[in-house]
Amino acid sequence: MKILIANPGSTSYKCKLYDSADMKVLFKATVERIGDSEGIYTYSFDNEKSIQVNQKITDYFEAVNLTITSIKEKFNINEIDAVGFKTVHAKGVTGCVRLDNKVLKAMEDYRSLAPVHTDVYITAISTFQKLLSDMPLVGLFETHFHQNIPSEAYLYGIPYELYEKHGIRKYGFHGASHRYIGKRALELYNANKVISCHLGGSSSVCAIKDGWSIDTSMGMSPQSGLLNAKRVGDLDPFGLLYLMEKENLSIDETRDLLMSKSGIYGISGKSGDFRDIEEGMNKGDERDTKAFKTFAYYVKRYIGEYLAILNGADCIVFTAGAGENSPALRKEIAGKLNYLNIILDEKKNLQNPKEGLISSENSKIKIAVIPTNEEYIVAKEVEKFLQKD
Numbered sequence: 001m002k003i004l005i006a007n008p009g010s011t012s013y014k015c016k017l018y019d020s021a022d023m024k025v026l027f028k029a030t031v032e033r034i035g036d037s038e039g040i041y042t043y044s045f046d047n048e049k050s051i052q053v054n055q056k057i058t059d060y061f062e063a064v065n066l067t068i069t070s071i072k073e074k075f076n077i078n079e080i081d082a083v084g085f086k087t088v089h090a091k092g093v094t095g096c097v098r099l100d101n102k103v104l105k106a107m108e109d110y111r112s113l114a115p116v117h118t119d120v121y122i123t124a125i126s127t128f129q130k131l132l133s134d135m136p137l138v139g140l141f142e143t144h145f146h147q148n149i150p151s152e153a154y155l156y157g158i159p160y161e162l163y164e165k166h167g168i169r170k171y172g173f174h175g176a177s178h179r180y181i182g183k184r185a186l187e188l189y190n191a192n193k194v195i196s197c198h199l200g201g202s203s204s205v206c207a208i209k210d211g212w213s214i215d216t217s218m219g220m221s222p223q224s225g226l227l228n229a230k231r232v233g234d235l236d237p238f239g240l241l242y243l244m245e246k247e248n249l250s251i252d253e254t255r256d257l258l259m260s261k262s263g264i265y266g267i268s269g270k271s272g273d274f275r276d277i278e279e280g281m282n283k284g285d286e287r288d289t290k291a292f293k294t295f296a297y298y299v300k301r302y303i304g305e306y307l308a309i310l311n312g313a314d315c316i317v318f319t320a321g322a323g324e325n326s327p328a329l330r331k332e333i334a335g336k337l338n339y340l341n342i343i344l345d346e347k348k349n350l351q352n353p354k355e356g357l358i359s360s361e362n363s364k365i366k367i368a369v370i371p372t373n374e375e376y377i378v379a380k381e382v383e384k385f386l387q388k389d
């Protein structure tokens with residue numbers, strides 16, 4: 001089957017056309033700086049040399065239309081079986097589903113929990129509905145991988161009736177990424193109990209057993225758990241109420257504070273990007289050092305938690321932008337776990353393997369770097385969905 005995976009961001013749009021039989025990438029494109037005075041459109045077929053065009057790209061419609069026009073240079077659009085999306089959150093919906101108006105309404109219902117993500121997905125999906133009205137649009141919700149976590153892991157200490165009435169519980173996110181890591185760690189290292197650390201602009205840790213999540217750090221929204229680039233992470237609810245009272249904040253103002261002025265950026269005061277934070281720290285900047293250390297501390301705490309939950313682990317995996325590329329961050333997190341027989345090999349860690357082990361030979365629990373591949377999981381699930389449909 002030919003499946004187009006659409007990956008919308010707040011000012012960018014990326015897509016890849018897969019042949020799902022061998023997962024060959026037939027076409028890929030990136031549209032950046034949508035809405036700016038000059039946008040950048042880059043595309044290539046069959047992993048050949050990419051072509052870049054700089055031009056104004058007014059909106060999402062224009063961005064998606066550009067990529068469809070390029071696809072039509074080599075393929076008949078009817079050859080594409082479906083467009084797949086890594087959708088985030090919808091009330092009462094999870095798994096791999098057709099993105100009809102009912103599901104869009106359910107996404108809208110949970111919009112306030114993940115406004116940034118939900119808005120870009122709704123825009124992208126409606127763009128496809130307009131541009132390719134007969135094309136099946138399928139979403140794999142990020143919560144799907146966590147759907148079997150036990151109630152003791154997902155319940156919060158609020159009146160049970162309110163949990164039942166409003167669905168206030170842990171759902172978990174980054175499902176496609178953690179699922180890929182679980183699958184790959186099993187293939188590479190025969191690891192059944194895996195702690196997956198997805199550390200990027202948005203970050204979470206997941207405890208995986210036999211290929212499925214049994215607990216994860218993000219909760220009802222992707223704003224909880226670890227600090228994210230600009231999103232808050234865990235925060236005492238009473239601290240929040242106090243803050244709202246003292247600063248006289250409305251709900252919208254509070255949401256904005258927790259989503260776009262907090263997390264790593266909030267502590268550093270300058271940036272939410274680990275590259276800037278590390279640079280600042282290396283120059284002795286106190287706030288950047290605090291941001292770096294606090295983030296690493298949170299990750300370490302979750303690793304300890306999940307070692308207990310899993311009753312030991314076979315492999316700890318680092319993935320995503322910072323997990324795959326920052327030896328300093330990995331060392332801060334996993335450098336002093338010797339008492340658990342988790343021994344980082346500092347030389348291997350500094351070599352920064354694209355995919356491979358960074359633990360020493362005598363480490364009881366392996367430590368690995370594995371590049372995530374969310375599109376792989378989405379394409380395979382969409383293929384399965386279409387075969388059943």
Ligand code: ADP
Pocket residue numbers: 199200201202203229272273274275320321322325326
């Ligand atoms: P996202 O989580 O935003 O989808 P990524 O997983 O690609 O995206 O993560 C992007 C983040 O990874 C960047 O914002 C940056 O903080 C971090 N990152 C990327 N490269 C490096 C690097 N070489 N060293 C440290 N951090 C990096």
